[in-house]
Amino acid sequence: SGGRVGILTAGTSDIPRAEEAAVVCHEMGCLVFTAYDVGVAGLHRLFTPLENLLQKEQVDVLIAVAGMDGALPSVVSGMVPVPVIGLPTSVGYGLGGGGTAALLCMLQTCAPGLAVVNIDNGVGAGAMAGLIANRVAAARKEKKNP
Numbered sequence: 001s002g003g004r005v006g007i008l009t010a011g012t013s014d015i016p017r018a019e020e021a022a023v024v025c026h027e028m029g030c031l032v033f034t035a036y037d038v039g040v041a042g043l044h045r046l047f048t049p050l051e052n053l054l055q056k057e058q059v060d061v062l063i064a065v066a067g068m069d070g071a072l073p074s075v076v077s078g079m080v081p082v083p084v085i086g087l088p089t090s091v092g093y094g095l096g097g098g099g100t101a102a103l104l105c106m107l108q109t110c111a112p113g114l115a116v117v118n119i120d121n122g123v124g125a126g127a128m129a130g131l132i133a134n135r136v137a138a139a140r141k142e143k144k145n146p
Contacts, residue, residue, distance in 0.1 A: 001029035002141065003133025005126075006059035008049060008076065009036045010066035013091040017122040018065045021087065024126025030133045033057040040071045046079070054080060060136035061085065061129045065122075068092035070102025078111035083132055086116040087125040 005025045009018045015036055022032045035049035053059045062080060064073035065087040073086030086106035090099035099119035106116040117124040 001134045002137035003028070003030035003130065003135075004057060004059045004061075004137070005030045005032050005129045005133050006053035006057065006062045007032060007034045008038050008053075008062060008064045008072065009034075010039050010064075010068070010072040011091075012037050014065040014067055014089050017087055017089050017120055017125075018063070020122025021063050021065070021126035021129065024123055025130045025133070028127070028130030028134060030130050031057075033059060038072070040066075040075050043075070046076070050076070050079060054082070060133040063087055063125045063129050065089060065125075066106075067099060067102050068094070068096055070105035073106050073114055073116070074109035074111045077109065077114035080113075082113070084114045085125045085128050086114055087122060088116070088119050090120050 007018050025032045038049050061083045063085045064076045066072035067089035070088050077084040088099050088102035
C-alpha cells in the first residue's frame with residue numbers, strides 16, 4: 001500500500017507486543033521501521049531514532065510501546081508531527097498493576113495526537129496504525145496522480 005509505520009519500544013521487555021503490532025502492519029501491506037529500547041530515562045536516547053523514523057523513513061504514524069510508567073507515548077507525541085498510538089504493556093516491576101499504571105498514564109496525557117489501545121493489545125495497535133498509514137499512502141498517491 002505504501003503505508004509507513006514506525007514502532008518504538010521503551011524497553012526490551014516491550015518487544016513482543018511491538019512485534020505483534022508489526023506483523024499486523026505487514027499483513028496490511030505497510031512497511032514497518034523499528035527502534036527498540038529507546039526509553040525515556042534519558043530523553044537524548046529518543047533524538048536519533050525519531051530523526052531516522054521521521055526524516056529518513058518518513059513514517060505516517062508511530063506506535064510507542066511502554067510498560068512501567070508508560071511515559072514514552074506521551075513524550076513522543078509531544079515531539080512529532082504524526083499520530084502516535086500508545087500501546088501499554090503489562091511488563092515491569094513495582095506497583096504497575098499489570099499495565100494499569102502505563103494505561104492510565106497514557107490516557108491522562110496532555111500531549112496532542114495520542115490515541116491509546118488496551119494493555120498488551122499489539123494487534124489493535126497494529127490494526128489502527130495500518131489503517132492510518134494506508135489512508136495516508138492512498139492520499140499521497142492521489143496527490144501525485146490526480
